[in-house]
Amino acid sequence: MARNPQNTDTLIEAVTRLQSGDKAALESILEQCQERLYYYALKMTGNPADAEEVVQEVFVTVLEKIGTLREPGSFLPWVFTTAKNLCFLKLRGRRKDQDATVSLEDYMPRFNRGHIGAVEDWSDRVESGALSKELARHLDAAIQKLPIEYREILLLRDVQGLSAEEAGKVCGLSVAAVKSRLHRARLFVRENLSQYLTGAGTKQASWE
């Protein structure tokens, strides 16, 4: 789960250089962060044009406010807090999207007097790290279906690799609250992948 320490080091280096007035360091920060910020904003807003604007505005903030960041090591939580606030501004005023109808409960494991129902092991059918286009599309759709308060945690913690403490800082939650939401979000995504990979699970959607 830990971030690649080497990458984090070069990011911190670039942040430190930018703080000391080296504008060229922004390019390195851009290279290391644009993709992840874009994906985060895209999943949060569900809209490519909004995502692009959010990333632009985040980097303007980086350029203008980098001096206010005390610890270069907390650059990522800082930058994702900025991104999060911008995403919520975009969402404000927009009508609630259809994913409000998804019930997490339908995707949680079932128990009978404490005993779990049948679970198929598909973990060997996919190579970790090697995400096929098709599987990536299903994973992507499952993340997008999550209610936003669960989605934001899964994006920060599992997709972006922030620590539970950092994710809590970004979302204004305790570590315990982060973990509890993350757990349910993971179980939801796991069940979605499970249904796709095993062809099992609730099929009512496809009958309609």
Next chain:
Amino acid sequence: MFNLLKKVRDTLGCWFSAARGVSCEELVRLLIGYVDGTLPAEDRTRLDAHFKDCAHCLSMMRTYRQTIDLSRGVSNNSMPSEVRLRLQRFLKEKIQER
């Protein structure tokens, strides 16, 4: 026939595990700590014992872990090249403005 035997074995295994202290339901609740490595050692041992006897919970743990691993790669190549170019141009102008 084999499938039936397997089912009986899985179910029995599950009951034995429960007798030893951790039910499947409790195990799933503790799974996040197990996978993230924050679970106290004694709970970890109890879960490991349960996994030996309960194929369903083992599958749950392995697919839960795989879900996390897959999530790490999902943001790669998500940004269209024209967005990348526009962003570069936009920031170059911003830097020159200042």
